[in-house]
Structure formats: C-alpha cells, structure tokens
Ligand SMILES: Nc1ncnc2c1ncn2[C@@H]1O[C@H](COP(=O)(O)OP(=O)(O)OP(=O)(O)O)[C@@H](O)[C@H]1O
C-alpha cells in the first residue's frame with residue numbers, strides 16, 4: 001500500500017479546501033477543491049503567491065496569514081463576518097439559488113523551524129448549506145417580528161377606533177340630551193319671556209297711574225288727604241318700590257334673554273341629525289360653541305376675535321366641527337388655570353378656511369407634541385381628562401380631509417389651527433346631489 | 434474526585450505561566466504595535482459556583498474556545514467593552530465598528546490572546562494541544578448546577594493595553610483528568 005498516494009487521494013476527496021503556503025505566501029500545494037474551482041492545478045500554481053492569485057482578497061488573507069507567522073498560532077475566518085473570502089460559487093448550480101460559497105477558513109501552523117512557523121495550511125470549509133439555513137432562519141424570524149409588529153399596530157388601531165367610536169357615541173348622547181332639554185325648556189321660557197314683557201308694560205302703566213293720582217291729590221290742597229297719602233306711601237316704602245320695580249323687571253328680561261340664547265345655542269350645537277353635511281359658516285359655529293363653553297371661560301379669560309370678512313361657507317358636518325371647536329376651547333380654558341387671553345382667528349387660505357384657537361397658557365412640552373393626538377394621551381389628573389378630545393378632533397378633521405396643526409412655545413401658550421377645504425372632502429361632494 | 438494543589442506545585446506552575454505569558458504578550462505587542470502589561474498569573478482550583486462568578490459582570494464580552502490534545506479543556510476570554518474601538522483601530526478595522534465587524538474583532542482578539550496563552554502553556558509543559566475556533570459565549574444563562582464537573586483548575590492572566598481602557602482576562606480551564614496529568618508532569622519537573 002502506497003501511503004503517500006493514499007494521502008494524496010484522500011486530500012482530493014475531502015470536502016475541504018486545503019492549501020499549503022510558505023512564509024513568502026507561495027503556494028506549495030493545493031488540493032482538488034481549489035483546482036476544480038479555479039481551473040488551475042496544484043502544479044501550475046506551485047511557487048505562485050496566493051496574494052497574487054487572489055488579489056481582491058490579498059489584504060485580508062495577508063493579515064490572517066501574518067498573524068499565524070507572528071503569533072505561531074492558528075487564526076480563523078468566519079462566514080458570518082467574511083462570507084466569501086475565496087470567490088468560489090456554491091455547489092448547487094442546478095437546483096439551488098446560485099450564490100457565492102459561504103466559507104469558514106482555518107489558518108493553521110503546520111511546520112516549524114525552531115520557534116517560528118515556516119509552513120501554514122489553509123483549510124476552507126464550504127458552509128453554504130449551513131449559512132443559507134441560518135440566514136433563512138434569520139429572515140423568517142425578522143418576518144415574524146415584522147408581522148407581529150403589524151398585528152400589534154392593527155390591534156392598536158382597532159382599539160383606537162373603538163375608543164373614538166365610544167367617544168363620539170358619548171358626544172352624540174350628550175347632544176341628544178341637550179337637544180331634549182332645550183326643547184323642554186323652550187316652551188316655558190317662551191311664555192315667561194312674553195309675560196315679562198307684558199308685565200313691564202303693565203308696571204309702567206301702574207306707575208304712571210300712581211303719578212296721576214298724586215297730582216290730583218296735591219291739586220285738592222287738602223292737608224288731611226296729603227298727610228294720609230304720605231303716611232301710606234311711607235308705610236309701604238313706596239318710593240323704593242317705584243324705583244326698584246322697573247329695574248327688577250328689566251333685569252329679569254335680560255336674564256330670560258340670556259337663557260333663550262343658551263337654549264338656542266344648545267339646539268344649534270346638538271343639531272339632532274348628527275352626521276349631516278351642509279354648507280356652514282365656521283365663525284358662527286365657533287361663536288355658538290363658545291357660548292356653550294362660556295362658563296369655563298367667563299371669569300378668567302379675555303377673548304379677542306379676529307375674523308376675516310366675507311368668509312365662504314364650508315361644506316362640512318357642522319356638529320362634528322363644533323365638537324372640534326369645543327375640544328379646543330375647553331383645552332385652552334383648562335390650560336389657562338389663572339387669567340389669560342384667548343385669541344380666535346379665522347381667515348381664508350386658497351380653497352380652505354382656517355380657524356385658529358390660541359391661548360396664553362403654559363404651552364405644551366416638546367416631548368408631548370408628538371403624542372397629543374394619541375387616544376388616551378393626557379397630562380391631566382386621573383378622572384379629569386380622558387385624553388380623547390384631541391384624538392377625536394383629529395379624526396373628525398381627517399374625515400373632512402382637512403388638517404389640524406399645533407404650535408407651542410412652552411411657557412407662553414399653545415395654538416391649534418384647523419384648516420378645512422371649502423368644497424368639503426372629495427368623497428362627500430360626490431356623494432351629495 | 435478531590436484535587437489538591439501543593440504550595441510547591443502552585444509556585445512552579447505560576448513561574449512557568451509567567452514565562453510563557455510574557456512571550457505571548459511580546460508577540461501580541463509586535464502584532465498590534467502597542468505596549469501590553471501583564472498581571473501575575475493566578476492559579477486556583479475552583480468549584481462550579483465560584484466558576485460561575487466569572488460571568489457575573491456586564492463589563493465584558495465572553496468568548497470560548499476548546500482545546501484538545503494531551504490535555505483537554507476550554508479557554509475563556511473576557512474582553513472589556515471599554516476601549517474596544519481603540520483596539521479595533523490598532524488592528525486596522527474601519528471605525529466606528531458596526532455590529533458585524535465588532536464581532537469579528539472580538540473573535541480575532543480572543544483567538545490571538547487565548548491562542549498565545551495556550552501555546553505558551555503547552556510548550557512550557559510539553560503538553561501539545563490544538564485549539565478550535567473561538568465563538569462568542571452568552572454565559573449569563575448558565576446555572577452553576579448545570580455544569581458536569583465539580584471542580585476545575587483555572588489558570589488566569591490579565592492583559593492590559595497600555596494607554597487605553599481595554600483589558601482582557603484569559604482563563605484556561607482544564608478538565609479533571611487533564612489536571613491530574615498536569616500535576617504528574619509538574620511533579621516530574623520538580624524532581625529533576
Ligand atoms: N391648549 C393647550 N395647552 C396646553 N396643553 C394642551 C392644550 N391642549 C391640549 N393640551 C395637552 O394635550 C393633552 C391631550 O388633550 P386632549 O384634549 O386630547 O385630552 P384631555 O384634555 O387631557 O382630556 P379630555 O379632552 O378627554 O378631557 C392634554 O392633556 C394637555 O396636556
């Protein structure tokens with residue numbers, strides 16, 4: 001048995017690339033793994049520099065080989081970091097996706113001269129199968145992760161939609177209640193108001209009549225009558241009654257007028273047909289809503305108005321838009337805990353109408369800016385804010401294909417601007433005759 | 434098995450390690466062109482629970498590498514997270530390191546350091562071994578009672594790259610039978 005021949009044959013049957021080098025990087029031998037893939041036999045490359053045979057990889061190979069010579073120790077190259085050191089293709093040209101071969105390489109010291117290495121052996125292992133399995137696994141898990149994230153986003157969206165639905169249902173219910181109450185109050189208010197007017201008229205006449213009687217008595221010059229009149233008037237404190245009666249009546253009429261106004265606004269706000277699309281004046285809507293929110297603003301806030309003249313009516317769902325105004329006004333009022341100024345502005349910009357609600361409250365922290373429109377985002381104490389106001393507003397404005405913008409300088413206030421297309425959203429316009 | 438190490442054996446082993454580690458450090462300094470200082474090698478017989486202590490730090494990366502020959506075991510390399518960029522620069526890696534080149538650097542460094550130590554150790558004691566490719570090792574999950582041995586011999590040395598925050602600890606761990614073999618070898622050396 002010829003052992004050398006056997007060795008040689010074995011070398012060439014190994015599923016490994018084997019290449020021997022001397023200290024000058026010259027190839028002493030390589031096995032069929034290399035010759036089959038380079039087309040150059042061991043004999044032809046003998047004495048040639050490996051670095052010149054693979055110039056593209058020369059730098060990397062030199063570094064690894066030098067480390068073996070300097071440290072007299074093996075060094076390694078991993079497919080994860082350097083997948084294709086030798087430009088060989090994978091071994092599946094027919095069935096597989098033809099790719100470059102993934103390789104692990106060992107650089108082993110094999111012959112020594114005293115303390116230093118003078119021959120090294122490169123062992124190249126084809127790990128394409130393993131690598132593609134591993135990479136596929138990685139891709140799979142990345143895909144799973146992505147799908148998971150998508151699912152989660154979908155879930156979030158769903159629960160957001162559900163909450164918005166709840167919120168708008170709540171608003172609708174409040175609206176209906178308000179409409180009902182307004183309707184009930186409307187009648188009694190009506191007759192109280194007209195009765196008061198009549199009363200005011202009657203009272204004026206009664207006072208005139210009293211004046212007339214006084215004049216008549218004084219004309220008689222009868223001291224006894226005059227004294228009687230004076231005593232009775234004093235007893236009844238008639239001077240005061242005469243002065244106070246008209247004031248009381250006109251105050252009451254003022255009051256009842258205000259109540260009438262509020263009821264009218266309530267009705268306007270809660271227009272029972274909730275999703276009705278129509279042309280509406282945004283400034284009117286804002287003013288109506290302002291009256292609803294008035295008790296939150298009344299004492300502490302000075303209101304400044306700046307409305308452009310001749311604003312076109314906007315095709316919208318007025319009740320929904322009023323809800324947006326209400327949210328913005330209430331937020332502004334809540335932000336300005338002490339005194340402040342509320343600036344309301346409306347103007348036209350191209351084919352849109354813009355309405356701005358600006359306050360001089362504490363403003364919004366930069367880190368909160370991005371989250372304002374998230375459902376449930378609130379900085380208000382538990383139980384006082386649901387954090388749904390702005391998210392609902394956002395979705396209403398979106399449904400109108402409009403925009404809602406925030407600006408805030410922390411410490412000096414916040415401004416919310418909504419911008420609605422005059423013609424309404426494209427879909428609504430085409431759906432309506 | 435109850436392994437024991439006499440004072441004499443320990444000193445001899447320490448001396449041998451000192452010489453071989455010095456050589457390793459020199460070779461390394463030559464490769465990366467930087468000054469390296471070495472701690473005195475530490476020799477200890479430890480139980481599994483003590484061994485587990487090595488991993489109770491988040492300041493280091495861990496790699497492991499097995500060796501096989503006349504003695505068997507594993508080399509653990511602890512590489513400081515601090516200063517790794519500097520070392521990357523010295524080894525001509527493109528900075529800043531991305532995740533992939535960082536891993537490549539860690540494995541290369543571990544191979545250089547652990548390989549040098551192990552070679553020193555095995556030539557000094559004439560116990561030839563071959564070392565396998567290093568791999569990164571997430572040790573934190575291992576429980577002390579999951580090890581299959583009760584005590585092991587640790588040969589430990591620390592490298593410090595002068596002028597940087599980088600340091601590294603190499604721990605050569607011998608399996609029990611190999612420890613016996615090593616002690617026999619030592620005794621022979623001491624008799625001579
Ligand atoms: N004008 C404003 N000034 C300062 N911060 C504001 C202003 N408007 C809104 N915010 C901030 O945005 C958060 C979310 O507002 P949003 O209207 O969505 O919910 P909320 O007012 O907290 O609760 P809800 O409207 O349900 O009562 C508020 O908690 C507040 O921190």
Ligand SMILES: [Mg+2]
Nearest residue numbers: 327331389390
């Ligand atoms: Mg709110």
